[in-house]
Each structure stands twice: as structure tokens, then as C-alpha cells.
Amino acid sequence: MKDIIFTVQSKKFLSESVFELKLHTRFTLPPMRAGQFAHIEVPDASLCLRRPFCLYQFDRHSITLVIAVVGKGTKSLSNLKRSDTVRGIVPLGNGFTLSVRHQKIALIGGGIGCAPLLRVPYDYPGREFRSYLGFSTKSGVMFCEEFEQALSVGFLNDAGGGCDGLKKSSRITVSTDDGSFGFKGYAADAFLADYKKGYRPDVILTCGPEPMIKAVQKISAELKIPGFMSGEMRMGCGIGACLVCACAVREDGQVKNKRACVDGPVFRLEDLIF
Amino acid sequence: MNLKVTIAGTEFKSPVIAASGTFGLGREYNAFYDVSLLGGIATKGLTLEPREGNGGTRIAETPSGILNCVGLQNPGVEKFVADELPFLDKLGTVIIANVAGSTEEDYLKIAERFSRTSVDCLELNISCPNVKCGGVAFGVEPASVEHITRAVKAVCGAKPLIVKLTPNVARIADNAAAAENGGADAISLINTITGMAIDYKTRRPVLGNVTGGLSGPCVKPIALRMVYEAYRAVKIPIIGMGGIQTPEDVLEFMIAGASAVQVGSANIFDPMAAITIVKGLTKLLNSCKIDDVNEVIGSLII
Numbered sequence: 150m151k152d153i154i155f156t157v158q159s160k161k162f163l164s165e166s167v168f169e170l171k172l173h174t175r176f177t178l179p180p181m182r183a184g185q186f187a188h189i190e191v192p193d194a195s196l197c198l199r200r201p202f203c204l205y206q207f208d209r210h211s212i213t214l215v216i217a218v219v220g221k222g223t224k225s226l227s228n229l230k231r232s233d234t235v236r237g238i239v240p241l242g243n244g245f246t247l248s249v250r251h252q253k254i255a256l257i258g259g260g261i262g263c264a265p266l267l268r269v270p271y272d273y274p275g276r277e278f279r280s281y282l283g284f285s286t287k288s289g290v291m292f293c294e295e296f297e298q299a300l301s302v303g304f305l306n307d308a309g310g311g312c313d314g315l316k317k318s319s320r321i322t323v324s325t326d327d328g329s330f331g332f333k334g335y336a337a338d339a340f341l342a343d344y345k346k347g348y349r350p351d352v353i354l355t356c357g358p359e360p361m362i363k364a365v366q367k368i369s370a371e372l373k374i375p376g377f378m379s380g381e382m383r384m385g386c387g388i389g390a391c392l393v394c395a396c397a398v399r400e401d402g403q404v405k406n407k408r409a410c411v412d413g414p415v416f417r418l419e420d421l422i423f
Numbered sequence: 424m425n426l427k428v429t430i431a432g433t434e435f436k437s438p439v440i441a442a443s444g445t446f447g448l449g450r451e452y453n454a455f456y457d458v459s460l461l462g463g464i465a466t467k468g469l470t471l472e473p474r475e476g477n478g479g480t481r482i483a484e485t486p487s488g489i490l491n492c493v494g495l496q497n498p499g500v501e502k503f504v505a506d507e508l509p510f511l512d513k514l515g516t517v518i519i520a521n522v523a524g525s526t527e528e529d530y531l532k533i534a535e536r537f538s539r540t541s542v543d544c545l546e547l548n549i550s551c552p553n554v555k556c557g558g559v560a561f562g563v564e565p566a567s568v569e570h571i572t573r574a575v576k577a578v579c580g581a582k583p584l585i586v587k588l589t590p591n592v593a594r595i596a597d598n599a600a601a602a603e604n605g606g607a608d609a610i611s612l613i614n615t616i617t618g619m620a621i622d623y624k625t626r627r628p629v630l631g632n633v634t635g636g637l638s639g640p641c642v643k644p645i646a647l648r649m650v651y652e653a654y655r656a657v658k659i660p661i662i663g664m665g666g667i668q669t670p671e672d673v674l675e676f677m678i679a680g681a682s683a684v685q686v687g688s689a690n691i692f693d694p695m696a697a698i699t700i701v702k703g704l705t706k707l708l709n710s711c712k713i714d715d716v717n718e719v720i721g722s723l724i725i
């Protein structure tokens with residue numbers, strides 16, 4: 150992890166309240182992986198705390214964040230302009246780590262929570278991914294093209310091997326709570342519908358609002374499919390020193406307060422206590 | 424240029440010390456810079472037994488500050504001595520063990536244990552607002568400040584005892600004097616100011632513990648005033664803190680009467696904060712043509 154001065158390379162609004170921010174640095178960034186996050190300074194002196202955002206895309210000299218405007222800090226970040234500078238610590242957190250047993254992977258994301266899942270297929274090429282992207286309504290639907298692209302990485306690399314021949318389109322299910330686009334209902338329900346049709350992933354990765362994580366936790370337990378979630382806890386330092394980001398998890402039969410910033414933000418669903 | 428200050432016989436290579444609870448046990452920041460360049464490190468509040476801390480949300484942001492209610496999550500004294508102290512020892516900077524308890528017996532046991540370790544000083548935390556029967560029960564009434572200070576001083580052997588005062592009191596000068604009367608070698612102040620945040624949409628408190636401790640730049644004027652009042656009430660050295668973010672802040676606290684300062688929340692806002700302040704202080708003193716930082720201690724002109 151390093152504290153780095155970034156320059157805003159581009160900013161693009163994906164919807165009314167969600168924007169994509171590409172930050173560039175001339176320094177070579179440390180290796181990063183899916184599920185890790187950046188802790189970004191807010192350009193407003195009265196807001197002292199940095200804000201955590203997952204690494205949506207990255208390469209050796211840039212990171213791209215997708216930010217939903219929900220309060221003062223994200224509002225202030227949305228006013229950044231090209232060539233403004235902003236400091237951020239990268240990369241933080243444990244990220245998603247899959248074992249070799251996890252060949253078939255279900256990604257279940259809710260809203261902005263889809264963002265950290267996007268990078269996983271790039272980190273694990275050659276595996277079979279299906280993604281379930283949930284939004285409240287049609288105007289909020291995002292990330293479809295990006296997931297198409299991400300999933301074709303795995304798809305292409307897998308073409309000679311054990312690919313199950315799924316068409317691209319059936320590997321991404323978009324759902325909306327009100328049914329105005331795609332599957333009507335929650336992303337977790339869309340996943341269950343596929344399960345009923347015989348889909349049996351080895352592992353589930355999920356990120357999104359708490360009710361969704363709870364629903365997926367239940368599904369994972371009932372169907373005996375292991376799963377990992379990435380949480381959105383409030384953070385202070387982001388580097389493991391202040392202990393304000395505690396997340397209650399079960400460990401060796403005991404309840405332990407783990408630091409979401411360094412021990413997480415990815416935790417096993419079965420360990421998580423709400 | 425001299426940056427060295429001496430407090431109760433302990434020499435600090437710089438008057439800038441990392442404050443308890445904001446610096447972990449030192450390791451995290453060492454990944455960003457050489458933490459031995461700091462004047463000292465105060466550990467997270469350490470209790471007799473390991474503590475998991477409070478449940479629910481532990482932090483809320485306020486204009487130019489934060490509220491926290493961590494609730495003294497720590498590995499406990501024995502685990503600290505076994506797993507963390509060897510690392511801290513090797514650093515070559517002053518290590519201050521922040522001692523927290525809920526009963527007098529706890530405090531005595533911890534202090535006695537630390538008297539047999541390599542830590543340089545003890546900082547008696549009788550000011551944590553975030554645990555129910557926490558130390559703050561000892562920190563509010565001057566009489567109990569004096570009592571607990573005297574009792575702990577009797578068991579901590581040759582280790583200098585710093586008593587950390589809470590600002591949530593009627594008259595800080597009385598509490599400072601009480602610590603001095605009890606035999607404290609130095610006092611440090613301020614701990615956090617009790618505060619609260621409410622979410623108007625849910626009508627619920629933001630913090631899991633309902634109330635929390637306020638820190639950061641918003642508390643600086645209060646902290647400065649309290650250091651100033653304490654300085655006029657005691658002869659023992661004072662370690663000042665509360666909202667320090669810049670080398671200028673350090674000088675202001677020292678002019679008010681602090682012999683050294685601690686930097687807390689600023690580390691949380693910026694991992695490089697403490698070292699940036701240390702480096703900036705040399706420059707600032709140069710530009711003010713001051714060649715010994717000790718010159719400014721208590722130099723307030725009224």
C-alpha cells in the first residue's frame with residue numbers, strides 16, 4: 150500500500166448520480182487485484198476522512214473508480230475536473246481469492262456493488278462466470294457492456310477447454326426490483342431461478358446493499374454453496390490502525406471483530422454476523 | 424537546531440508523538456515511513472484481558488472532525504508484551520504504554536506488569552469516554568484522579584507516569600493539579616470530547632454506542648485553552664494534543680505550555696501526517712529563527 154498523488158484523467162457520468170473517475174499517476178502502482186480498494190482524499194477541507202472505493206479497473210499507472218453520489222464527500226468528488234490532483238492509498242484490503250476448486254463462479258451484485266465484481270474474471274481467466282446484476286429500476290441499470298467484455302475474457306480463454314457452451318447473453322442476467330428492465334425481482338432471485346434450472350456454481354461472490362448480502366448468505370447456507378461477500382463498512386484510516394471499521398465474524402467458534410480495511414473487505418459469507 | 428525535549432527524565436528526539444488509539448501498535452504506519460523518526464509512540468489503550476470493543480458503527484464524521492466509539496478493542500497486556508513490544512523495542516523511539524482499566528485493581532495490575540517490561544513510560548488513560556465502567560469514572564472528580572494516580576504511581580516502579588486527562592470535566596486546572604498531587608510525572612491532554620451524531624432520516628444515533636468521542640481539528644481551540652489552563656496550574660510537564668495537523672499547531676500548543684505534543688486523528692486522515700509534521704517543524708523553526716524548540720515552551724505573551 151502506498152499513498153499516491155493522482156491526476157484526474159477523465160470523469161464520465163454513467164447515470165444521473167453515478168460517475169466513473171479515472172485517476173492517473175506517473176508512478177508505477179503496486180500489484181492490485183479484484184476486490185481491493187482505494188482510500189481517496191476528498192477535496193473539501195471540512196471533510197477530514199478519506200472515502201473508500203473499490204478498484205473497478207486498473208493498470209500499472211491508473212485506477213478507475215465508479216462512484217455513486219450519496220453524500221457530501223461523493224458530491225465533492227463529483228466536482229473534480231480533469232487534471233485536478235487527489236491523493237489516495239492503494240491498494241487496500243484482501244480482495245477476492247479463489248481456489249482451484251472454484252471453477253464455476255456466480256457473481257451477484259446490487260447497484261454500485263456490482264463494481265468490485267467486474268475485475269474478478271480478469272484475475273481468473275479461463276473460469277466460467279455468470280453474473281447477476283440487480284438494480285432498483287431501468288434508469289439505474291449500469292455495467293452491462295463492461296460485464297459482457299469481462300466475461301468474454303474468461304469465455305475466450307476457456308474456448309478450447311471445458312466451456313459449457315453458454316451463449317454470452319445467458320451469462321449476464323440483469324434484474325430490476327420493479328421489473329422495468331430484465332428479470333423482475335432481486336439479483337438473488339434471478340440466481341435462484343437459474344439454480345432451479347440446474348445451474349450449480351462452485352462459489353458465489355457478492356457485493357451490494359446489506360439486505361442483498363443477507364439474502365445471498367441465506368441462499369449460500371441453504372444450497373451449501375460457499376460464498377464470499379465484500380462489505381461497505383465505514384472506515385477511518387483504511388490501513389488497519391484505528392479499529393473503527395470492525396466487522397463481526399465467526400472465527401474458531403468465537404465472535405471476533407475484524408478490521409474490514411485489512412482483514413476484509415472480503416469475508417466468507419458463512420462467517421459473517423449481522 | 425535542537426528538537427529534543429525531556430519529560431520526566433525521558434528524552435524524546437522530537438516533541439511530536441503519535442497519540443494513543445490512532446496509531447495502532449506502530450506497525451501499520453511503518454509501511455509508509457520509518458516511524459522511529461517520531462518522538463514517540465503511544466500504544467492503543469491496553470487492558471488486562473483482551474477486549475473486542477463496541478459493536479455497531481464506530482465512527483461518524485462531523486465538520487472538521489470525527490466521533491469514535493471503538494471501546495478499547497485491544498489484544499490485552501500479555502499478548503501485547505509477547506507479540507508487539509519486541510517490534511516496538513527495536514524501533515529506537517520512546518514507547519508509551521496507554522493503560523486502561525475498569526477497576527482500580529485492573530490499573531494496578533497493568534501498571535505493575537508494565538513496570539517489568541521495556542516500555543519507556545506509562546500513560547494512565549482515565550479518560551476513555553467509550554466504555555461503560557471505563558476509566559473515565561476515575562478521571563472526572565479531582566479527588567479520584569489524585570487517588571488513582573497515587574495508587575498507580577506506587578506500583579509502576581521507575582517508569583515515568585503520565586496521567587491523561589479528560590476534557591469532560593468542570594475545571595481542567597483542578598484535575599491537572601490533582602494528578603500532580605497524586606504524584607504524576609507528567610500530564611497529557613486532551614482525550615476526546617463526548618459528542619453525538621443523529622441520522623435525521625432514521626431518527627437513530629449514528630454511533631452504535633449512541634455517544635462517542637470528538638477529535639480532530641474542530642477540538643483544537645478547546646484543547647489549546649485547556650493546555651493553557653493546565654500549564655498555569657501545575658509544575659510537571661504537559662503533553663498537549665487535540666486537533667494537531669500542522670507544525671504551526673505544534674508551536675501553538677508548546678507556546679501554551681506543552682513540552683511535547685501528540686498527533687492523533689491526523690494520522691487517520693493522512694498516513695503521512697505525523698512524519699510530515701516532524702519534518703515541517705524543523706523548517707518552521709528555521710524560518711522563525713528558533714534554534715531550540717525548548718525555547719517556546721510556555722512562552723505565551725499576554
Ligand SMILES: Cc1cc2nc3c(=O)[nH]c(=O)nc-3n(C[C@H](O)[C@H](O)[C@H](O)COP(=O)(O)OP(=O)(O)OC[C@H]3O[C@@H](n4cnc5c(N)ncnc54)[C@H](O)[C@@H]3O)c2cc1C
Binds near residue numbers: 186201221265382383
Ligand atoms: C471497501 C469499500 C468499497 C466501496 N466501494 C464503493 C464503490 O466502488 N463505489 C461507491 O460509490 N461506493 C463505494 N463504497 C461506499 C462509499 O465509500 C460511501 O458511499 C462513501 O464513503 C460515502 O461518502 P459521502 O461523504 O458521500 O457520504 P456521507 O455524507 O458520509 O454519508 C451519506 C450516506 O452514505 C452512508 N455511508 C457513508 N459511508 C458509508 C460507507 N462506508 N458504507 C456504506 N454507507 C455509507 C451514510 O449512512 C449516509 O446515509 C465502498 C465502501 C467500502 C467500505
Ligand SMILES: Cc1cc2nc3c(=O)[nH]c(=O)nc-3n(C[C@H](O)[C@H](O)[C@H](O)COP(=O)(O)O)c2cc1C
Binds near residue numbers: 444614640
Ligand atoms: C479512533 C480513536 C481511538 C482512540 N483511542 C484512544 C485510546 O485507546 N486511549 C487513549 O488514551 N486515547 C484514545 N484516543 C484519543 C486520542 O489519543 C487523542 O487524545 C484525541 O483523539 C485528541 O487528539 P486528536 O484530535 O489529535 O485526535 C482515541 C482517538 C481516536 C480518534
Ligand code: FES
Binds near residue numbers: 385391409411
Ligand atoms: S479503517 Fe482504521 S482500522 Fe480499518
